[in-house]
Amino acid sequence: xxxxxxxxxxxxxxxxxxxxxxxxxxxxxxxxxxxxxxxxxxxxxxxxxxxxxxxxxxxxxxxxxxxxxxxxxxxxxxxxxxxxxxxxxxxxxxxxxxxxxxxxxxxxxxxxxxxxxxxxxxxxxxxxxxxxxxxxxxxxxxxxxxxxxxxxxxxxxxxxxxxxxxxxxxx
Amino acid sequence: xxxxxxxxxxxxxxxxxxxxxxxxxxxxxxxxxxxxxxxxxxxxxxxxxxxxxxxxxxxxxxxxxxxxxxxxxxxxxxxxxxxxxxxxxxxxxxxxxxxxxxxxxxxxxxxxxxxxxxxxxxxxxxxxxxxxxxxxxxxxxxxxxxxxxxxxxxxxxxxxxxxxxxxxxxxxxxxxxxxxxxxxxxxxxxxxxxxxxxxxxxxxxxxxxxxxxxxxxxxxxxxxxxxxxxxxxxxxxxxxxxxxxxxxxxxxxxxxxxxxxxxxxxxxxxxxxxxxxxxxxxxxxxxxxxxxxxxxxxxxxxxxxxxxxxxxxxxxxxxxxxxxxxxxxxxxxxxxxxxxxxxxxxxxxxxxxxxxxxxxxxxxxxxxxxxxxxxxxxxxxxxxxxxxxxxxxxxxxxxxxxxxxxxxxxxxxxxxxxxxxxxxxxxxxxxxxxxxxxxxx
Numbered sequence: 001x002x003x004x005x006x007x008x009x010x011x012x013x014x015x016x017x018x019x020x021x022x023x024x025x026x027x028x029x030x031x032x033x034x035x036x037x038x039x040x041x042x043x044x045x046x047x048x049x050x051x052x053x054x055x056x057x058x059x060x061x062x063x064x065x066x067x068x069x070x071x072x073x074x075x076x077x078x079x080x081x082x083x084x085x086x087x088x089x090x091x092x093x094x095x096x097x098x099x100x101x102x103x104x105x106x107x108x109x110x111x112x113x114x115x116x117x118x119x120x121x122x123x124x125x126x127x128x129x130x131x132x133x134x135x136x137x138x139x140x141x142x143x144x145x146x147x148x149x150x151x152x153x154x155x156x157x158x159x160x161x162x163x164x165x166x167x168x169x170x171x
Numbered sequence: 172x173x174x175x176x177x178x179x180x181x182x183x184x185x186x187x188x189x190x191x192x193x194x195x196x197x198x199x200x201x202x203x204x205x206x207x208x209x210x211x212x213x214x215x216x217x218x219x220x221x222x223x224x225x226x227x228x229x230x231x232x233x234x235x236x237x238x239x240x241x242x243x244x245x246x247x248x249x250x251x252x253x254x255x256x257x258x259x260x261x262x263x264x265x266x267x268x269x270x271x272x273x274x275x276x277x278x279x280x281x282x283x284x285x286x287x288x289x290x291x292x293x294x295x296x297x298x299x300x301x302x303x304x305x306x307x308x309x310x311x312x313x314x315x316x317x318x319x320x321x322x323x324x325x326x327x328x329x330x331x332x333x334x335x336x337x338x339x340x341x342x343x344x345x346x347x348x349x350x351x352x353x354x355x356x357x358x359x360x361x362x363x364x365x366x367x368x369x370x371x372x373x374x375x376x377x378x379x380x381x382x383x384x385x386x387x388x389x390x391x392x393x394x395x396x397x398x399x400x401x402x403x404x405x406x407x408x409x410x411x412x413x414x415x416x417x418x419x420x421x422x423x424x425x426x427x428x429x430x431x432x433x434x435x436x437x438x439x440x441x442x443x444x445x446x447x448x449x450x451x452x453x454x455x456x457x458x459x460x461x462x463x464x465x466x467x468x469x470x471x472x473x474x475x476x477x478x479x480x481x482x483x484x485x486x487x488x489x490x491x492x493x494x495x496x497x498x499x500x501x502x503x504x505x506x507x508x509x510x511x512x513x514x515x516x517x518x519x520x521x522x523x524x525x526x527x528x529x530x531x532x533x534x535x536x537x538x539x540x541x542x543x544x545x546x547x548x549x550x551x552x553x554x555x556x557x558x559x560x561x562x563x564x565x566x567x568x569x570x571x572x573x574x575x576x577x578x579x580x581x582x583x584x585x586x587x588x589x590x591x592x593x594x595x596x597x598x599x600x601x602x603x604x605x606x607x608x609x610x611x612x
Binding site: 097099100130158 | 201203204219220221222223228229234235237238239242243264268
């Protein structure tokens with residue numbers, strides 16, 4: 001919780017909100033205070049926080065995204081990753097949700113990974129955006145990126161293969 | 172409207188896709204992982220997987236659905252029935268992202284989704300409502316309310332529907348237990364534990380009026396459907412016209428429904444449900460469903476109207492059609508993958524044989540085909556068999572023939588139940604009341 005920088009909401013506030021959600025019968029909470037958005041989902045243990053200095057104005061198709069939206073992609077999110085071993089000895093990182101696929105944290109930034117890069121289990125390899133909420137997808141496996149299978153800025157379906165990873169020896 | 176995102180599954184997804192196709196509109200179907208093999212996925216212009224089997228992560232996920240609609244460049248969204256059809260959050264998100272929602276306005280969804288608010292609206296429009304109370308917070312308050320409403324009473328959830336959070340109370344002695352159970356169930360099912368009391372109409376008939384509104388205060392009715400054949404408040408068979416309404420009552424009920432739709436400046440297709448007391452001839456407003464209904468084909472068969480096409484036209488801002496004339500009679504049987512011999516237990520499985528009947532005046536709405544595996548995650552509706560004819564006796568005979576022609580193997584279905592019903596003297600004479608199925612078994 002040390003990532004939060006907005007002075008309007010302290011780590012303690014968030015902890016209290018999480019507790020309230022946890023004790024309630026609601027599965028989801030969407031909180032917007034000014035340009036800060038908090039989205040909490042109970043099942044799947046996902047919590048994302050996006051304090052957007054420049055809140056995304058509009059999200060429509062891949063080609064129409066403005067720079068401001070990509071700005072928001074820099075903010076940290078957490079998401080349980082999905083990685084599925086294939087028959088070919090490779091491990092595939094698959095989309096845990098339908099959304100827009102991004103290889104880099106921002107429009108003018110370098111991709112998280114390129115083919116050939118070594119990755120650890122917890123390394124972020126891409127982002128998926130669902131209605132202005134960005135989830136970081138981790139490799140889930142220690143190894144080397146063999147191929148990026150989805151197109152930057154395109155919509156990916158649930159379960160779609162995003163990256164192929166050659167697992168490290170003993171991984 | 173150029174490309175419609177279909178935010179549903181099963182037979183209604185196929186129905187919407189075909190209606191769009193007939194109007195030259197493209198479709199994108201959002202499906203969950205186990206629904207990859209359904210007919211809708213094959214028939215839609217494009218299909219995208221929006222999530223896993225759990226409806227909460229797919230068909231009930233507003234972000235997944237709206238994102239998928241935007242990502243596939245849709246300009247409109249049809250919610251079908253069930254799932255998110257009556258969730259105002261979906262409507263609001265569509266507005267926010269510039270998607271045309273094929274259905275009513277947010278105000279209508281919200282107002283009609285709350286039983287207490289919708290009852291107040293009905294009162295305002297001069298539509299008779301069941302004698303009832305405001306929300307009651309304690310068992311004592313409920314007891315007081317019951318004295319005024321009269322026994323037998325019914326405790327109902329304010330946010331409710333589908334019979335959940337509902338408890339009959341025959342006498343004051345039963346009240347405390349029933350109140351606690353209804354409150355707990357309402358809280359569990361709807362996240363809202365508020366309940367209220369209503370007079371319980373025994374020997375009730377479920378009569379509903381199909382309406383279409385243009386959102387500017389104009390509305391028409393397309394006649395009634397009687398849906399009294401129910402098991403635990405789930406409809407099994409619907410027909411039009413009702414076998415028990417006089418022409419005068421029919422006109423009065425329809426007029427009340429139209430008054431409500433006009434007053435609410437209702438947009439799109441909706442259904443105003445009434446309980447009709449056969450013994451007293453009184454009718455009372457129950458609720459308004461702000462969506463296309465499962466049983467809409469019954470109305471289409473007797474009026475010739477295409478309700479899904481009208482929804483699409485109205486969503487595109489086109490003018491309301493004139494009130495169509497009614498002709499003949501129609502009956503719809505819900506063919507569910509359930510075992511009527513075992514308490515209608517849902518029964519998923521592979522359809523090793525699937526041969527629906529064909530013929531003039533026979534319509535089968537389905538997403539199934541031979542070899543299709545009925546998944547265990549969703550409702551058990553396999554198909555709707557709709558049969559039309561000049562009058563009720565003729566339609567009953569044709570329905571018997573159609574049911575006998577309907578070949579299904581692999582899962583038990585409600586076909587034997589419907590056959591039995593078609594031969595039942597009480598049903599044949601003038602239909603049955605809403606508790607008939609439950610009391611008989």
